[in-house]
Amino acid sequence: MKIIVKNDICDRCGCCTAVCEADCITVYEPCIEIDDEKCVGCRKCVWICPLEALTVTDNGKP
Ligand code: SF4
Numbered sequence: 193m194k195i196i197v198k199n200d201i202c203d204r205c206g207c208c209t210a211v212c213e214a215d216c217i218t219v220y221e222p223c224i225e226i227d228d229e230k231c232v233g234c235r236k237c238v239w240i241c242p243l244e245a246l247t248v249t250d251n252g253k254p
């Protein structure tokens with residue numbers, strides 16, 4: 193699986209970085225970036241995002 197960021201919706205509030213135990217989300221001003229190699233697939237970021245700016249896609253990884 194992979195987390196997809198809709199950067200046109202995200203307002204860089206930082207809630208997703210606060211809940212990410214793998215510490216793999218970085219907030220930059222123009223966008224946020226997720227390190228797919230470090231992501232453990234817990235989906236907490238998807239659940240916490242108040243704007244529903246994160247979605248999950250299955251790219252074949254567990
Ligand atoms: S929680 Fe949602 S709106 Fe906030 S920074 Fe993360 S993706 Fe963006």
Ligand code: SF4
Pocket residue numbers: 195208211212213214215216217226230231232233234235236237238
């Ligand atoms: S799914 Fe979990 S580990 Fe992956 S970016 Fe979201 S909060 Fe972090």
